[in-house]
Amino acid sequence: MIFTSFEFALFLPVAFLVYWMIPASGKWRNVFLLLASYFFYGSWDWRFLGLIVFSTLIDYKVGVSMLDSSRSRQKKLLFLSVFSNLSILFYFKYSNFFIESFVDSFSFLGMSFSINRLSIILPVGISFYTFQTLSYTIDVYRKQIKPKKELLEFAAFVTFFPQLVAGPIERATNLLPQFSTKKVFRYYENGVRGIKQILWGLFKKAVIADNCAEIVNEIFTNYNDESGYVLMFGAILFSFQIYGDFSGYSDIAIGTARLFGFDLMQNFNFPYFSRDIADFWRRWHISLSTWFRDYLYIPLGGSKGGMKSKIRNTFIIFLISGFWHGANWTFVFWGGLNALLFLPLLVFGKNRKNLGDKVTDRLIPSFREVSSMVFTFCLITICWVFFRSESLSQAFYILKTIFKDLFSKEAMVKLVNQLHWEYGYIIPCLLVIFLIIEWVGKSGTYALETIFMSSNKVVRRLFYSFIVLLISFYMATIESPFIYFDF
Amino acid sequence: MRKFILSILKFILILGLTYPIIVWVWGLVVPAKFNKNIDTEKGSYSFSDRRFNELRNFGDVDLLILGSSHAFIEIDPRFFENVGIKSFNLGSSAQTPIQTEILLKRYFKKLKPNFVVMDVFPRMFTMDGIESSMDLVRNDSVGFDYLCHAVASRNIKFLNTTLFHYLNNGFDSKYNNKYKVDNEYVSGGFVEEKLKRIKSFKLSENQWEFIESQFEALDRIIGFLKSKSVTVLLVESPYTKTLYASYTNHDDFIERLNSKVEYINYNGQLPLEDTLHFNDQDHLNSDGVRIYNRLLVSDVVRKMKHN
Numbered sequence: 001m002i003f004t005s006f007e008f009a010l011f012l013p014v015a016f017l018v019y020w021m022i023p024a025s026g027k028w029r030n031v032f033l034l035l036a037s038y039f040f041y042g043s044w045d046w047r048f049l050g051l052i053v054f055s056t057l058i059d060y061k062v063g064v065s066m067l068d069s070s071r072s073r074q075k076k077l078l079f080l081s082v083f084s085n086l087s088i089l090f091y092f093k094y095s096n097f098f099i100e101s102f103v104d105s106f107s108f109l110g111m112s113f114s115i116n117r118l119s120i121i122l123p124v125g126i127s128f129y130t131f132q133t134l135s136y137t138i139d140v141y142r143k144q145i146k147p148k149k150e151l152l153e154f155a156a157f158v159t160f161f162p163q164l165v166a167g168p169i170e171r172a173t174n175l176l177p178q179f180s181t182k183k184v185f186r187y188y189e190n191g192v193r194g195i196k197q198i199l200w201g202l203f204k205k206a207v208i209a210d211n212c213a214e215i216v217n218e219i220f221t222n223y224n225d226e227s228g229y230v231l232m233f234g235a236i237l238f239s240f241q242i243y244g245d246f247s248g249y250s251d252i253a254i255g256t257a258r259l260f261g262f263d264l265m266q267n268f269n270f271p272y273f274s275r276d277i278a279d280f281w282r283r284w285h286i287s288l289s290t291w292f293r294d295y296l297y298i299p300l301g302g303s304k305g306g307m308k309s310k311i312r313n314t315f316i317i318f319l320i321s322g323f324w325h326g327a328n329w330t331f332v333f334w335g336g337l338n339a340l341l342f343l344p345l346l347v348f349g350k351n352r353k354n355l356g357d358k359v360t361d362r363l364i365p366s367f368r369e370v371s372s373m374v375f376t377f378c379l380i381t382i383c384w385v386f387f388r389s390e391s392l393s394q395a396f397y398i399l400k401t402i403f404k405d406l407f408s409k410e411a412m413v414k415l416v417n418q419l420h421w422e423y424g425y426i427i428p429c430l431l432v433i434f435l436i437i438e439w440v441g442k443s444g445t446y447a448l449e450t451i452f453m454s455s456n457k458v459v460r461r462l463f464y465s466f467i468v469l470l471i472s473f474y475m476a477t478i479e480s481p482f483i484y485f486d487f
Numbered sequence: 488m489r490k491f492i493l494s495i496l497k498f499i500l501i502l503g504l505t506y507p508i509i510v511w512v513w514g515l516v517v518p519a520k521f522n523k524n525i526d527t528e529k530g531s532y533s534f535s536d537r538r539f540n541e542l543r544n545f546g547d548v549d550l551l552i553l554g555s556s557h558a559f560i561e562i563d564p565r566f567f568e569n570v571g572i573k574s575f576n577l578g579s580s581a582q583t584p585i586q587t588e589i590l591l592k593r594y595f596k597k598l599k600p601n602f603v604v605m606d607v608f609p610r611m612f613t614m615d616g617i618e619s620s621m622d623l624v625r626n627d628s629v630g631f632d633y634l635c636h637a638v639a640s641r642n643i644k645f646l647n648t649t650l651f652h653y654l655n656n657g658f659d660s661k662y663n664n665k666y667k668v669d670n671e672y673v674s675g676g677f678v679e680e681k682l683k684r685i686k687s688f689k690l691s692e693n694q695w696e697f698i699e700s701q702f703e704a705l706d707r708i709i710g711f712l713k714s715k716s717v718t719v720l721l722v723e724s725p726y727t728k729t730l731y732a733s734y735t736n737h738d739d740f741i742e743r744l745n746s747k748v749e750y751i752n753y754n755g756q757l758p759l760e761d762t763l764h765f766n767d768q769d770h771l772n773s774d775g776v777r778i779y780n781r782l783l784v785s786d787v788v789r790k791m792k793h794n
Contacts, residue, residue: 006641020488185488185491187488187490187491190491191488191491191494191495192491192494195495211523424520425520425521426520426521426523429521461498464498465498465502468502469509469513472506472524472643472647473513473522473523473524473525473647474523474524475524475643477524477617477642477643477644
């Protein structure tokens with residue numbers, strides 16, 4: 001049951017009405033949320049429920065057992081939690097990758113043998129909820145949060161359906177206490193803001209991401225026959241596809257949670273308006289970046305120590321982040337490439353240069369700001385080519401062709417022809433509208449949050465109607481699955 | 488909470504009521520190439536516009552032909568006319584049983600056939616039929632039946648297109664020039680293609696993945712025709728041997744059809760060669776149509792006499 005499906009459009013209002021009809025006192029709202037979340041998750045494949053129940057029970061028990069334990073026992077319990085969660089993740093996500101890499105490395109040495117791939121289905125969202133439950137046990141171990149004694153609240157936290165399958169990867173310190181508070185529905189805070197964020201998420205996913213996906217899939221499938229400019233066009237569209245897809249999903253998740261009275265963390269902060277790679281990584285998939293920062297980068301020593309350890313830690317984080325995204329060398333390379341692009345900023349101490357967000361206040365940016373944003377977007381797009389490609393050789397071929405054809409008039413004409421006869425101008429026009437709305441609304445946590453807020457109600461409602469109409473008139477009719485469900 | 492629900496309902500109600508008008512105006516104002524989910528233009532590779540125009544002034548028939556392009560490209564009413572059978576070919580592009588059912592209910596009273604030949608190409612049982620539905624609403628006069636079908640389809644492009652043509656009934660729609668092809672429309676619903684031949688080709692093994700709702704629609708069609716005492720003959724018109732052999736679960740299809748009503752599979756029954764008698768992988772060329780129609784006509788005549 002994905003967020004853009006007809007089934008979810010039925011599920012959400014029913015769940016919303018039932019939830020708020022249940023009296024706030026007592027535990028029944030959490031019982032309902034837990035059941036709704038299991039139903040939501042089980043709609044993919046009921047067998048996945050066993051895994052999530054197992055993860056829930058292990059981490060609950062570990063948390064409670066840590067309460068009155070000695071430090072050394074707490075350490076052992078933490079190890080148990082980390083080991084069991086990561087074992088599940090590795091088995092389901094990385095077994096075949098290691099088998100294939102093992103066979104490939106031996107065949108590279110001239111020895112060939114075959115081992116059959118394991119027949120494993122990747123449970124939806126496993127990387128997300130594994131990291132979320134891990135953060136709980138680590139925080140309990142660090143005494144940043146008290147262990148949850150109520151199994152119901154803990155289970156509802158692990159399985160909370162809006163963010164279960166693709167994040168934001170919530171911290172127990174933020175989300176878990178919200179299951180213990182009495183909730184009162186607030187018209188604007190919960191209702192209007194929630195619906196607005198869902199609406200903008202739908203636009204990003206159904207109009208931007210899915211429309212781009214149709215062309216991107218075609219270009220990346222036939223990459224051998226395409227000119228450099230067409231490949232460049234495909235790479236740029238993929239940048240918008242992945243942003244629309246993932247941030248759209250996050251917006252729907254955050255908006256949905258808001259309807260139920262929960263506040264989730266911001267996951268994207270207009271990343272394509274970043275002015276350098278470091279700035280980009282502070283704005284892209286914030287819940288994962290901060291997870292790695294808090295649970296890996298800082299324990300490794302973080303920015304303390306000499307330049308060598310800073311560089312080592314940065315590379316470790318980016319490579320693991322790449323590997324987290326998928327069991328393929330393309331993702332590892334993508335992580336490494338981002339680390340390489342980050343390196344000059346780190347070495348010259350400029351990685352925090354754009355920390356204060358100076359562009360947000362102005363409607364018209366300076367030439368310097370525009371050029372740094374465009375330059376950063378180009379670097380990020382180059383990295384995305386590795387993310388999207390099936391293999392490293394495909395990614396290198398695409399980039400080589402793009403750079404080779406950079407000054408080829410013929411290649412440019414081919415793109416113009418394909419735009420005119422095949423792809424059409426609808427997507428470029430939609431991207432322009434999308435960027436304008438995002439730019440104007442960039443002072444909020446999502447674009448629609450602040451736009452027309454100073455105008456009267458009629459203007460605001462006309463604008464929201466316009467967005468609804470754009471979705472209806474331009475959404476892709478071929479639905480693409482959310483990219484991050486594969487992770 | 489109450490205020491929020493009322494606001495949402497008010498918003499949905501106002502937008503819902505004005506939506507058809509907005510679709511119509513948007514369709515008229517925005518140029519076709521900037522309209523993604525509203526197809527405002529008429530025309531079709533299957534000449535549906537010509538077929539429906541002719542149908543308006545067509546009287547009763549003895550035989551009604553239904554189905555996809557296999558019907559309107561491969562079953563020629565002129566062959567039936569030669570033996571004194573008046574027929575009309577109501578085939579249309581990628582017509583699946585779901586669209587066949589709508590067309591049949593729409594035009595049965597007008598044509599009053601006592602014999603129906605329905606082409607059953609397995610691919611039509613694997614598709615949702617949206618492509619065909621779009622072809623119909625763009626070229627036929629849109630009524631309440633199409634609107635219900637559009638709502639039930641849950642396809643926004645089909646819904647918008649249906650709303651547009653429903654409101655645009657009586658106004659002229661632009662004809663899309665991309666549908667100007669070399670083929671020729673022949674009175675009675677047939678489309679005669681220019682003689683072409685194909686080179687030999689290979690296909691890898693495949694399986695048909697059938698959609699249950701298409702078989703359910705077929706059941707309803709048969710039930711409807713039986714209730715009107717009309718004889719139904721399901722035919723699987725010939726397509727290339729290579730394509731036929733590439734699908735390994737064809738027997739399942741035969742089994743499912745045999746249990747319903749009389750069904751004839753013409754594949755393998757005629758002296759047809761892939762490189763001589765076909766326009767493409769699945770359509771006969773005019774030489775192939777001649778060979779096929781001679782046998783089909785004799786079979787139909789025999790069954791009509793038998794009834």
